[in-house]
Amino acid sequence: MTFQPNSLMDRALQAAAVAAKHAEAVDREGRFPHEARRAIAEARLFGAMIPKQFGGDGASLAEIAEVCCQLAHGCASTAMIYAMHQIKVSSLVAHGVGAPWHEEFMRRVVREQLLLGSATTEGGIGGDLRNSICAVVTDGDRFTLEKNATVISYGDDSDAILVTARRAPDAASSDQVMVVLRKQDYTLQKTVGWNTLGMRGTCSDGYVLKGAAGVEQVLPQPFAEIAAQSMLAMAHLLWSSLWYGIAASAAIKAQNFVRAEARKTPGKVPPGAMRVAEMNSKLQLMRSVILDGVRRYEDAREGGDDLGSVPFVVAMNNVKIGASQTMLEVINIAMNVCGIWGYKNDSPYSLCRELRDAYSAPIQINNDRILGNSSSLLLMNRIDTRLVI
Ligand SMILES: Cc1cc2nc3c(=O)[nH]c(=O)nc-3n(C[C@H](O)[C@H](O)[C@H](O)COP(=O)(O)OP(=O)(O)OC[C@H]3O[C@@H](n4cnc5c(N)ncnc54)[C@H](O)[C@@H]3O)c2cc1C
Helix, strand or coil: CCCCCCCHHHHHHHHHHHHHHHHHHHHHHCCCCHHHHHHHHHCCCCCCCCCHHHCCCCCCHHHHHHHHHHHHHHCHHHHHHHHHHHHHHHHHHHHCCCCHHHHHHHHHHHHHCCCEEEECCECCCECCCCCCCCECEEECCEEEEEEEEEEECCHHHCCEEEEEEECCCCCCCCCEEEEEEEHHHEEEEEEECCCCCCCHHHCCEEEEEEEEEEHHHECCCCHHHHHHHHHHHHHHHHHHHHHHHHHHHHHHHHHHHHHHHHHHCCCCCCCHHHHHHHHHHHHHHHHHHHHHHHHHHHHHHHHCCCCCCHHHHHHHHHHHHHHHHHHHHHHHHHHHHHCHHHHCCCCCCCCHHHHHHHCCHHHCCCHHHHHHHHHHHHHHCCCCCCCCC
C-alpha cells in the first residue's frame, strides 16, 4: 500500500515501523516505548485530531482509528498509549472549544506534541468511571485535588493528565468534573507497579496524584456529558481499532505459516488452511462491527442528539465487548494453526505477545461491568432489530 508522501497515513506507517522495531524490548523490559513516542512526535501525530484552527490536522475518527490499528500491528503498547492520548484529546476537541484556556492548550498539544494521560480509575471505586471519591477543592480562582489513582498509564512520561473528580467536597459521587493538569500542576507518588502479563509498555503504574491549578483548567461541561458525548464511545472505538490491529497481526502470521507449509508440500492443502479461512471470517466480523461503530459515532456527532440514546450507548458497549472477545478468538485460531511455532517466544510465527496483550482487553473496563450497564438499559428498551434503516 502506498500513500501520499507526508499524508497522515504515510506518517503513521513511519511511526509504526519504529514502534515495531522496539516492541520486543519494550515488552521484555516492561518499559515505556520512548523511540515510538519520539517517532510519533516527529510525525506530528499527537495533534492529528485537533481542529485545523488550533494547528492540528483535523483528522476524522476513522483516520485516527486507522493510525491506532497500524501502530498495533507492531507494538500494541504504543498503539494503546496513542489511543488513550487521542481519547483525552477528543474530550478537549468536543468540550474545550470556546473555553480560552483549553483552546490555547490544544495549540500547545500540537506545537509541542504533548502526550496526555488519564486518571479516572480510583482506589475504592475501581473501573466505575462515573463515580469519584476525590474532589476538587476550590479556593478563589485556584483549586487543589488529591486522587488515589490506582492506574495511570505512562504517568511518568505524560506531559499532562486529565483527571476526574467530584465537583466539590460536598458533591455526590457521580457529580463529577474533568480537569486538565499540566506536568507543573501535579506531583505523582508511586504506590503500585505494573509488572503485568501484557500491555507492559503502557507502564500503567498506580500513584497518589496531587494537583493544584487555576479553575479555568476545569472543563466547563459536567463529566457526565463528557463521558456520554465523547469519552466512552471514543474509548470503545479506538481501543477496538487497535485490538483489530493485534488480531490482524496474528492472522497474518498464521496465514504466512500455512503458505510456507503449502510451499513445502505442493499439491496438498495444509491442514491449517481451513482454520485460516475461519479466522479470516472472524476478522471480517470484527472489522465490520468497528467500522459500523465508527460510522454511527460520526453520524451521531453530526446529528448531535443521538449520542446519549440507549441504542447508541448499547451499540458502543457492544463494539467493545465484541471486539475484545473476537480478538481472542482470532488469536486462538492463529495459535492452533501455528502450533508450537506460535507458542515459542523466539519464532517468526510467535503469537505470545499478541496473546498476552490481548488479554488486557476484556478487563480494560471489565466486560462484566459493561454488560451490566447494557443489561439495565435493555430492561427498559427494545433490542434494535433494524438491519439497514
Ligand atoms: C492496559 C490498561 C491500561 C489502563 N490505563 C488506565 C489509565 O491510563 N487510567 C485509568 O484511569 N485507568 C486505566 N486502566 C484501568 C481501566 O480503565 C479499568 O479501570 C480497570 O481495568 C478496571 O480494574 P478492576 O478490574 O480492578 O476494576 P473493576 O472494573 O471495578 O472490576 C473489578 C471486578 O468486579 C466486577 N464488576 C465490577 N463492576 C461490575 C458490574 N457493574 N457488573 C458486574 N461485574 C462487575 C468485574 O467483573 C471485576 O472482576 C487501564 C487498564 C488496562 C488493562
